[in-house]
Amino acid sequence: DAGVTQSPTHLIKTRGQQVTLRCSPKSGHDTVSWYQQALGQGPQFIFQYYEEEERQRGNFPDRFSGHQFPNYSSELNVNALLLGDSALYLCASSFTLWGGYEQYFGPGTRLTVT
Amino acid sequence: AQSVTQPDIHITVSEGASLELRCNYSYGATPYLFWYVQSPGQGLQLLLKYFSGDTLVQGIKGFEAEFKRSQSSFNLRKPSVHWSDAAEYFCAVGLGGGGGNKLTFGTGTQLKVEL
Numbered sequence: 017d018a019g020v021t022q023s024p025t026h027l028i029k030t031r032g033q034q035v036t037l038r039c040s041p042k043s044g045h046d047t048v049s050w051y052q053q054a055l056g057q058g059p060q061f062i063f064q065y066y067e068e069e070e071r072q073r074g075n076f077p078d079r080f081s082g083h084q085f086p087n088y089s090s091e092l093n094v095n096a097l098l099l100g101d102s103a104l105y106l107c108a109s110s111f112t113l114w115g116g117y118e119q120y121f122g123p124g125t126r127l128t129v130t
Numbered sequence: 131a132q133s134v135t136q137p138d139i140h141i142t143v144s145e146g147a148s149l150e151l152r153c154n155y156s157y158g159a160t161p162y163l164f165w166y167v168q169s170p171g172q173g174l175q176l177l178l179k180y181f182s183g184d185t186l187v188q189g190i191k192g193f194e195a196e197f198k199r200s201q202s203s204f205n206l207r208k209p210s211v212h213w214s215d216a217a218e219y220f221c222a223v224g225l226g227g228g229g230g231n232k233l234t235f236g237t238g239t240q241l242k243v244e245l
Contacts, residue, residue: 020173049232058134058220058235059174072232106173110231117162117181117224117231121174 018043020109020122028128029097037092037125041109047071048090049119050082053104065090066112094127102129132157134221136236143211144244151206151239153221161223163204164233165195168218177219180204191215216243 021040029035041048047066051059061074065084079095088109094101104126108119133156143149155161162181166174178189185197195206204221218240222233 047231051233056237058222058237059233061232061234064232074232108174108233118164118176118179119224119231119233120176121166123173126171 020107020120022105022107022122022125024125025123026126026128028130030130031097031099033097034093034095035097035127037094037105037107037127039090039092039107039109039122041088041090041107042120045109045111045120046088047110047112048084048088049108049110050090050092051106051108052076053106053124055103059106062092097129099129102127132161132223132225132234134223134234134236136219136221136239138239139237140240140242142242142244145213146210149206149208149211149215149241151219151221151241153204153206153236155202155204155221155223157202157223160199161225162231163195163197164222164224165189165193165204165206166220166222166235167191168220168238170217174220177206211241211243213243213245216241 023038049064050062053059062076063073068084081093084090104124106124107122110119135154164179165177180197218238220238221236224233
């Protein structure tokens with residue numbers, strides 16, 4: 017049973033560019049959440065997708081957007097990259113019909129903005 | 131807004147010694163509580179969770195945690211630490227329910243194990 021997978025593993029971008037990160041949830045899960053983890057910090061909630069819609073959003077600007085596909089996989093898009101967007105981006109999946117309380121995390125994508 | 135406090139940024143213990151990592155939360159009701167572990171460059175692994183019922187919960191790798199409502203705490207414990215336990219540990223709270231279940235994390239406790 018594959019766990020949560022994310023791609024790419026590492027990414028280097030330049031300020032002002034746009035980036036797309038991808039996530040495939042754990043088998044049987046239907047909900048995907050995205051978190052940003054800056055160096056030395058705990059993960060911060062960006063948003064959550066369920067039934068292909070954004071269900072909940074954290075305190076992040078509109079430059080951060082996402083999408084969920086019919087197969088439950090998800091993308092995180094960040095436009096107009098800033099140096100401060102450099103972080104580890106974590107995807108987590110859960111199963112909403114069981115309450116969705118347990119979230120399982122992928123290995124993350126390390127984004128470096130230069 | 132809910133918040134999580136992990137007062138210890140770094141903790142060093144000797145291998146074989148006992149361990150307790152502290153976590154306090156601020157929330158109007160009893161949230162769902164979690165401990166995760168993160169090894170360098172890795173994602174988060176769920177150690178244990180508390181939803182309701184018995185306030186002492188057992189997790190993987192020999193860890194346990196106790197929920198104390200009166201203290202708004204959910205401290206993580208292990209009787210005997212192994213060198214492989216060196217990692218960063220995060221406490222998290224969640225609301226759950228159909229309205230979304232975002233997790234709010236503490237800033238983490240870095241555990242170092244001395245051989």
